[in-house]
Amino acid sequence: MTPQHTGTVLELRGIGVSFGGLVALDDVSMTAATGTVVGVIGPNGAGKTTLFNVICGFVEPNTGSVLFEQKPLRPRPHQLAAKGIVRTLQGVGLFRGLTVLENVMAGATHTARAGLVSALLGLPRSDRDERRLRDEAMTLLDELGIAEHAQAWPGTLPYAVGKRVALARALVARPRLLLLDEPAGGLGGEDVDELAALIVDLPRRSDCSVMLVEHHMDLVMKVCDQIVVLDFGRVVASGTPAQVRDNPAVAEAYLGAEVGS
Numbered sequence: 070m071t072p073q074h075t076g077t078v079l080e081l082r083g084i085g086v087s088f089g090g091l092v093a094l095d096d097v098s099m100t101a102a103t104g105t106v107v108g109v110i111g112p113n114g115a116g117k118t119t120l121f122n123v124i125c126g127f128v129e130p131n132t133g134s135v136l137f138e139q140k141p142l143r144p145r146p147h148q149l150a151a152k153g154i155v156r157t158l159q160g161v162g163l164f165r166g167l168t169v170l171e172n173v174m175a176g177a178t179h180t181a182r183a184g185l186v187s188a189l190l191g192l193p194r195s196d197r198d199e200r201r202l203r204d205e206a207m208t209l210l211d212e213l214g215i216a217e218h219a220q221a222w223p224g225t226l227p228y229a230v231g232k233r234v235a236l237a238r239a240l241v242a243r244p245r246l247l248l249l250d251e252p253a254g255g256l257g258g259e260d261v262d263e264l265a266a267l268i269v270d271l272p273r274r275s276d277c278s279v280m281l282v283e284h285h286m287d288l289v290m291k292v293c294d295q296i297v298v299l300d301f302g303r304v305v306a307s308g309t310p311a312q313v314r315d316n317p318a319v320a321e322a323y324l325g326a327e328v329g330s
């Protein structure tokens with residue numbers, strides 16, 4: 070099965086952000102094709118997180134525009150999931166007082182599907198909606214290979230399992246664009262490989278495009294269709310993993326960072 074959509078899921082045009090006198094992003098333009106995995110890499114302080122924050126509406130750019138599915142997006146963090154964009158937080162970020170299954174179900178509370186009318190009327194979600202959501206959450210846990218942890222408390226989970234729960238919680242909202250903030254952060258070798266296999270599959274299996282910020286080069290090279298390289302807030306290279314790997318500007322950006330740090 071190949072992804073159904075063609076086209077552009079996300080386009081950034083001339084994004085500029087400055088914090089006081091510091092230019093964090095300078096005329097950043099990029100496009101992410103629907104059904105692909107796009108990586109944003111670059112040395113510390115390059116502007117990667119700021120770029121995510123612009124897409125999510127946490128940071129308002131001084132210049133430029135964001136287009137989601139070819140329409141101008143005026144991002145507001147609390148409306149993002151309803152629009153089809155979900156971001157995972159750095160780290161794990163689960164609710165400690167809820168079980169794994171409940172955490173995943175909570176990921177769907179801001180979608181219109183389950184209980185918009187109930188919510189408007191101030192009524193509890195119907196039993197049927199709740200059961201359907203529970204089934205969906207269980208299916209996701211199963212697909213991510215962590216169904217056995219459904220009734221566990223987040224505090225008791227191995228770190229790598231917690232990261233997968235967070236992924237399931239993002240997916241239950243059925244995003245069309247999933248933003249992953251350092252998904253491999255804190256994971257060891259084997260867990261990174263397994264995560265890579267999951268991410269590569271997302272466009273096809275969950276019908277969503279993926280954009281990720283990641284320092285873990287192995288993962289980036291393995292899972293991304295396209296990579297955008299930032300350095301000092303500017304796009305210094307972009308292309309396929311092979312093109313980026315062979316681009317001298319990329320080595321320079323990282324070398325410069327190493328020498329400078």
Ligand SMILES: Nc1ncnc2c1ncn2[C@@H]1O[C@H](COP(=O)(O)OP(=O)(O)OP(=O)(O)O)[C@@H](O)[C@H]1O
Pocket residue numbers: 088091092093111112113114115116117118119120
């Ligand atoms: N809210 C803010 N106020 C002031 N400066 C900021 C703010 N957020 C980021 N910056 C600065 O903007 C630049 C880009 O930061 P950003 O966090 O986007 O980099 P990054 O590529 O995500 O780095 P890292 O790999 O270390 O996470 C840095 O110089 C940073 O200090």
Ligand SMILES: [Mg+2]
Pocket residue numbers: 117118119
């Ligand atoms: Mg960052």
